[in-house]
Amino acid sequence: MARELLNIKGLKVNIDDKEILKGLDLNINKGEIHIIMGPNGSGKSTLAYTLMGHPKYEITDGTIEFDGELINEMKADERAKKGIFLSFQYPEEIPGVTVEDFLRTAKTSVTGKMQGIMAFKKLLKEKMDLLEMKEEYASRYLNLGFSGGEKKKNEILQMSILEPKLAILDETDSGLDVDAIRIVAEGVKRIKDESRSILVITHYNKLLDYLEPDYIHILLDGKIVKTGGMELAKEIDEEGYENIKLRYSHI
Amino acid sequence: MITWKRIKLENFSFPKIYDYKKEFIRLEEELPLGIRLDKIYDTVDKTKINWLNTSEGNGLGKEFISFVNEFYNSGVSLYLERNSLIEKPIVVEFNMDKENPTVVDKNIIVAEPNSQATIVFDYSTDEGVEAFHNGFTEIHAGENSSLTIIKVQRMNDISQNFDTNIAYVKGEGKVNWITAELGSQISGSNFTTFLDEVASESNLSSIYLGDGHRKMDLSYSMIHKGPRSISNIESRGALMDNAKKVFRGNLDFKRGSRLAKGGEEEYVLLLDPTVKSDSIPALLCEEDDVQGEHAASAGQINENQLFYLMSRGLSEREAKKLIIEGAFRPVIDRIPLEELKQIIDSEIERRLVNA
Numbered sequence: 001m002a003r004e005l006l007n008i009k010g011l012k013v014n015i016d017d018k019e020i021l022k023g024l025d026l027n028i029n030k031g032e033i034h035i036i037m038g039p040n041g042s043g044k045s046t047l048a049y050t051l052m053g054h055p056k057y058e059i060t061d062g063t064i065e066f067d068g069e070l071i072n073e074m075k076a077d078e079r080a081k082k083g084i085f086l087s088f089q090y091p092e093e094i095p096g097v098t099v100e101d102f103l104r105t106a107k108t109s110v111t112g113k114m115q116g117i118m119a120f121k122k123l124l125k126e127k128m129d130l131l132e133m134k135e136e137y138a139s140r141y142l143n144l145g146f147s148g149g150e151k152k153k154n155e156i157l158q159m160s161i162l163e164p165k166l167a168i169l170d171e172t173d174s175g176l177d178v179d180a181i182r183i184v185a186e187g188v189k190r191i192k193d194e195s196r197s198i199l200v201i202t203h204y205n206k207l208l209d210y211l212e213p214d215y216i217h218i219l220l221d222g223k224i225v226k227t228g229g230m231e232l233a234k235e236i237d238e239e240g241y242e243n244i245k246l247r248y249s250h251i
Numbered sequence: 252m253i254t255w256k257r258i259k260l261e262n263f264s265f266p267k268i269y270d271y272k273k274e275f276i277r278l279e280e281e282l283p284l285g286i287r288l289d290k291i292y293d294t295v296d297k298t299k300i301n302w303l304n305t306s307e308g309n310g311l312g313k314e315f316i317s318f319v320n321e322f323y324n325s326g327v328s329l330y331l332e333r334n335s336l337i338e339k340p341i342v343v344e345f346n347m348d349k350e351n352p353t354v355v356d357k358n359i360i361v362a363e364p365n366s367q368a369t370i371v372f373d374y375s376t377d378e379g380v381e382a383f384h385n386g387f388t389e390i391h392a393g394e395n396s397s398l399t400i401i402k403v404q405r406m407n408d409i410s411q412n413f414d415t416n417i418a419y420v421k422g423e424g425k426v427n428w429i430t431a432e433l434g435s436q437i438s439g440s441n442f443t444t445f446l447d448e449v450a451s452e453s454n455l456s457s458i459y460l461g462d463g464h465r466k467m468d469l470s471y472s473m474i475h476k477g478p479r480s481i482s483n484i485e486s487r488g489a490l491m492d493n494a495k496k497v498f499r500g501n502l503d504f505k506r507g508s509r510l511a512k513g514g515e516e517e518y519v520l521l522l523d524p525t526v527k528s529d530s531i532p533a534l535l536c537e538e539d540d541v542q543g544e545h546a547a548s549a550g551q552i553n554e555n556q557l558f559y560l561m562s563r564g565l566s567e568r569e570a571k572k573l574i575i576e577g578a579f580r581p582v583i584d585r586i587p588l589e590e591l592k593q594i595i596d597s598e599i600e601r602r603l604v605n606a
């Protein structure tokens with residue numbers, strides 16, 4: 001079995017004809033946890049959206065291979081079916097659609113198997129309990145009137161139901177209190193196994209302490225300029241991005 | 252011959268009307284005492300009908316109403332005695348097929364004071380049948396009565412639908428209309444409510460779906476005559492392909508309607524640039540001391556919402572269907588009949604996902 005899950009080479013991405021990613025390389029093997037850190041506006045969310053297949057993000061150069069297949073042209077739903085999941089930095093609100101109905105539909109689409117109503121209810125309850133979410137959320141409209149923290153937990157709930165091969169978490173920890181960060185981290189660790197990988201975009205070390213990542217990458221101005229271990233997170237924490245920029249931006 | 256400019260209906264003439272031979276009243280249990288439900292042509296007590304004042308209100312137009320009065324082949328008369336109440340909805344269903352391709356239904360509902368009922372009218376067709384429906388439903392809601400009338404129109408894309416509904420509401424009486432317009436090639440539907448007395452009330456909730464080459468003319472009028480009368484119109488629609496729709500919502504405050512309140516809100520999702528959507532809200536006031544509000548908005552499906560749903564594995568059509576159903580939800584949730592909600596859901600699904 002190939003170890004490689006995601007292989008990005010020379011990725012360049014435009015939004016409205018403006019180049020945001022400027023030749024990005026990244027490899028993620030099965031079972032690994034990778035972290036991306038970088039200042040605001042450096043292109044982290046752009047990378048996340050591009051991996052998920054947002055139509056507004058135009059790939060002008062480079063390749064994205066997932067599980068041995070070139071996915072540059074794939075639509076978001078096909079990528080989801082292949083096992084990519086994005087926990088959104090700003091999850092959308094969908095009025096009139098309950099969390100439960102939506103997730104059952106999503107699970108049916110992703111697995112290609114009809115989900116029995118009762119069996120799915122049970123699965124959902126189980127996963128919600130683990131995330132310390134109140135049962136009533138299942139019958140609320142998707143993200144409507146949810147607090148920032150509730151939206152993020154709901155993203156992790158979706159991840160644990162859909163069981164992707166690659167979960168991308170875009171600032172899922174932002175705006176969460178310490179308890180919520182712990183719950184989210186535990187949720188992430190539960191789905192990570194030998195074959196599943198995680199890509200986490202974060203500003204905070206708290207989540208890193210829980211997750212014990214394999215690699216940390218620094219993204220500056222649309223490129224990964226440095227890859228290392230936990231010591232990189234410390235370096236950023238202590239010195240701030242201004243110094244980091246001076247040190248690495250020539251790359 | 253009739254020409255109807257709004258929906259470009261030109262040189263229209265009524266087709267030949269055949270008998271409707273199928274049963275159309277569905278009763279699961281016996282009606283409680285004090286409630287009489289008959290086929291319109293079986294109504295023995297013609298006097299009951301004759302005292303009705305039907306001179307007011309033109310509905311879709313005199314031609315359509317007088318055609319019904321002359322040629323009706325079906326319909327019900329429902330009479331609710333004072334204080335009578337039926338909890339389970341009464342279901343009237345017309346399924347137009349090869350043998351019964353035309354429905355011209357005349358329905359009369361009389362609710363005496365303090366009575367209460369819910370009536371569902373469901374119009375459907377078999378595939379491939381060029382069906383025709385022209386109906387006229389007349390409601391008299393007595394003091395403090397409460398009626399809920401639900402109309403579901405899900406005829407096929409080669410059929411024609413015309414429907415006039417007029418209600419007269421007495422003091423503190425209440426008429427709730429729920430209408431789901433999901434089908435037919437051409438559809439004209441009119442709901443007019445006269446709020447005749449003190450605190451008469453009416454709510455109209457509508458959903459509509461335009462796909463293919465459907466042309467729709469929806470017109471809803473609330474005519475306030477009574478002081479402190481209350482009305483509310485809430486409409487949610489979605490248009491795609493080459494569908495055309497004209498929506499007219501009228502709030503008409505007549506002299507004497509002091510302290511009356513009326514509101515209308517229309518929200519339509521435009522899924523394709525090829526659709527055409529006109530909204531013409533009108534507010535007429537003969538009294539100063541009234542409150543009338545209207546809001547109409549049209550929007551496209553938000554690209555980010557669509558992407559969010561697709562990122563969870565839903566195809567574009569499934570995602571759109573979910574967003575549309577979500578927009579329709581507040582209206583669908585008002586339908587007190589699980590089975591009917593499902594019929595509506597699967598009709599929307601059939602038109603959006605399997606198309």
Ligand SMILES: Nc1ncnc2c1ncn2[C@@H]1O[C@H](COP(=O)(O)OP(=O)(O)O)[C@@H](O)[C@H]1O
Binds near residue numbers: 038041044
């Ligand atoms: N939808 C968009 N339209 C135009 N510009 C955008 C859009 N999204 C992001 N950008 C721009 O792209 C750059 C990178 O943004 P983003 O990927 O969100 O950064 P990060 O997530 O690292 O903060 C920023 O300069 C931002 O202004």
Ligand SMILES: [Mg+2]
Binds near residue numbers: 046089
């Ligand atoms: Mg971001």
